[in-house]
Amino acid sequence: MKKFLSTKTGFFTVMVLFFWIKTYIIYQTEFNLGVKNVMQQFLLFFNPLNSALIFLGLALFAKGKRIGVWLISIYSALSFLLYANVVFYRFNSDFITIPTLTQTSNFGSLGGSIANLVAWHDIFYALDIIIMVVFFIKAKGNWSTDRIKIRKPLIVLTSGVVLFVVNLGLAEIDRPQLLQRTFDRNYIVKYLGAYNFTIYDAVQSIKSSKQRVMASSDDMTEVENYTKAKYAQPNPEYFGKAKGKNIIKIHLESFQTFLIDYKLHGEEVTPFLNSLVRDSDFTYFDNFFHQTEQGKTADAELIMDNSLYGLPQGSAFVMKGNNTYQALPAILHQQGYTTAVLHGDYKSFWNRDEIYKEFGVDEFFDASYYDMSEENVIGYGLKDKPFFEESIPMLKSLKQPFYAHLISVTHHHPYLLDEEDATIAPAETGDASVDRYFQTARYLDEALEQFVNDLKAEGLYDDSVILFYGDHYGISDNHNRAMEELIGEEITPLKHAELQRVPLMIRVPGVKGQGVNHEYAGQIDVVPTLLHLQGNKAQDYIQMGTDLFSKDHKAYVPFRNGDFMTEKFSKVDGVYYDTKTKEKIEEPTKEMLEINESVIRDLQLSDKVMYGDLLRFYTPNKDWTPVDPSQYTYGKPGTGKASSAEEK
Numbered sequence: 001m002k003k004f005l006s007t008k009t010g011f012f013t014v015m016v017l018f019f020w021i022k023t024y025i026i027y028q029t030e031f032n033l034g035v036k037n038v039m040q041q042f043l044l045f046f047n048p049l050n051s052a053l054i055f056l057g058l059a060l061f062a063k064g065k066r067i068g069v070w071l072i073s074i075y076s077a078l079s080f081l082l083y084a085n086v087v088f089y090r091f092n093s094d095f096i097t098i099p100t101l102t103q104t105s106n107f108g109s110l111g112g113s114i115a116n117l118v119a120w121h122d123i124f125y126a127l128d129i130i131i132m133v134v135f136f137i138k139a140k141g142n143w144s145t146d147r148i149k150i151r152k153p154l155i156v157l158t159s160g161v162v163l164f165v166v167n168l169g170l171a172e173i174d175r176p177q178l179l180q181r182t183f184d185r186n187y188i189v190k191y192l193g194a195y196n197f198t199i200y201d202a203v204q205s206i207k208s209s210k211q212r213v214m215a216s217s218d219d220m221t222e223v224e225n226y227t228k229a230k231y232a233q234p235n236p237e238y239f240g241k242a243k244g245k246n247i248i249k250i251h252l253e254s255f256q257t258f259l260i261d262y263k264l265h266g267e268e269v270t271p272f273l274n275s276l277v278r279d280s281d282f283t284y285f286d287n288f289f290h291q292t293e294q295g296k297t298a299d300a301e302l303i304m305d306n307s308l309y310g311l312p313q314g315s316a317f318v319m320k321g322n323n324t325y326q327a328l329p330a331i332l333h334q335q336g337y338t339t340a341v342l343h344g345d346y347k348s349f350w351n352r353d354e355i356y357k358e359f360g361v362d363e364f365f366d367a368s369y370y371d372m373s374e375e376n377v378i379g380y381g382l383k384d385k386p387f388f389e390e391s392i393p394m395l396k397s398l399k400q401p402f403y404a405h406l407i408s409v410t411h412h413h414p415y416l417l418d419e420e421d422a423t424i425a426p427a428e429t430g431d432a433s434v435d436r437y438f439q440t441a442r443y444l445d446e447a448l449e450q451f452v453n454d455l456k457a458e459g460l461y462d463d464s465v466i467l468f469y470g471d472h473y474g475i476s477d478n479h480n481r482a483m484e485e486l487i488g489e490e491i492t493p494l495k496h497a498e499l500q501r502v503p504l505m506i507r508v509p510g511v512k513g514q515g516v517n518h519e520y521a522g523q524i525d526v527v528p529t530l531l532h533l534q535g536n537k538a539q540d541y542i543q544m545g546t547d548l549f550s551k552d553h554k555a556y557v558p559f560r561n562g563d564f565m566t567e568k569f570s571k572v573d574g575v576y577y578d579t580k581t582k583e584k585i586e587e588p589t590k591e592m593l594e595i596n597e598s599v600i601r602d603l604q605l606s607d608k609v610m611y612g613d614l615l616r617f618y619t620p621n622k623d624w625t626p627v628d629p630s631q632y633t634y635g636k637p638g639t640g641k642a643s644s645a646e647e648k
Helices: 008-030 038-061 066-092 104-117 120-142 151-174 185-192 194-214 217-230 271-277 297-306 328-333 349-359 384-397 432-457 477-487 493-498 523-533 590-612
Strands: 246-252 282-285 338-343 363-365 402-407 464-470 504-507 515-517 569-572 575-578
Touching (some): 066 194, 246 297, 271 432, 297 349, 328 338, 384 402, 432 464, 464 523, 569 590
Parallel strands (some): 246 402, 246 464, 338 363
Antiparallel strands (some): 464 504, 569 575
């Protein structure tokens, strides 16, 4: 045995075994892949083997002792890819895709968050590489300088391909049309492995890049017919009630609905937002869900301004930043509104300085407009209190009526806050991210109260639509233990889906609020709602959502992975549940299957619009003027880049 291990074949064999075991251990300990049966468990164990044989087998074509160098290089590269997915998954509960790697402009702002996701035990994930290097140094003296006969590496590669085909066949038995219909990357990794997922994702990325070239105006007809058929007529009690009023839309970073009325250490975490729930001027949607995917905040912005879904991989803000859009800011601008975004981070993050031009945003007040001194900045940018305080003069500078979108940042993973800014003690679960989450939520709540008081003092409150919304989850399912302790119940797959609720609160001047509205809805529904409040025909535009106040509102909430929620039943990870009793439904009804097909159709057609850039072929109405991005520039006056308003 000792003699065999000192050979090239022995070294290769040991490396394959190390690779196989390491990958399987990480699958089991770091990822929550939802393994439900013996077949899935077997495939999870089995799939690293074909990857090991194919990728490491390529090194066997090297000559002499270079085989060892190639093997260690390939092994290290694959280990780095796997570890990168581990770190990414710890916050996102998702896997890295090729499109996310193109978002390099964001990496500089992510440093603190990434550092917080690295664990001390991660050092063990590098020990195998060190062992293999030592092994190679000791064994290479026994290796010949001759090249291995070509037959051996070919047999290894062929074996890897055969095992992959077997793997895929078994996966298709357990999950038919795995590669054709699934929107969920967890499925691909569970059945085929993290490495094969990367190859699949690369193929999908190449395929999507070709879709725009192949698209034509004929593709738009199907989408137009679908959205017009889905259209929900406006509620006459609300239609046009906000015409000519300012719209102030406030983005609550990483804010989940469970925080509303939640008490920690006997204190309300968010007393101000809680008070708005009971404010007779507001309507609060307590069954409102985020529908973001890998783009997170950027996805929320896209959905909330376009009523189109984000992409299944990567961020449309980066990948489709030069698409044609018919976004809410552009629609309002063409009706006499000044449109603006205010954000305490720099304009290039998420490619905002490019895609906002396509959205028709007149003014982008980024970090260059704010006091970014050290005491005012933490985590992802300007603290929320100085951000909202300094935003008031900027709002006053806008010609009315205006549409203003303010994006908060302090309540963002890893939920850092200076000690003097914390006014509530952290939770005590032992999970640092979860424990701090409540402190930054309280800080955001205090900043919002200050902001609303300032709006009132400056005369901007009474004549404005005020809208608060949560952008995406703040606590992923990697923190279920701590969350179970805090909410006092087991977090099942259905419960996790229910925790994707985020707040939506709307105040319309002169209109009595509805109090708590229990309608099931998602971010996709906000644009048609605001258009109808403005007295615009949402039917003119390509939108996947429907008016929240309409009696015909489509009350099912699609998630980006193909799951959905309704008041009566829900689909999570391919399993149907009774929403009220939480029991599994073994045999889905006709109604369930019809909604499932509608969800798939929504996602497919939205993707068709995004990948094909189909809105370039569509004119909403005779008054519409296509957005010309060259007419917009962003930057603080005096910094060398004039704003659009200054130029005009």
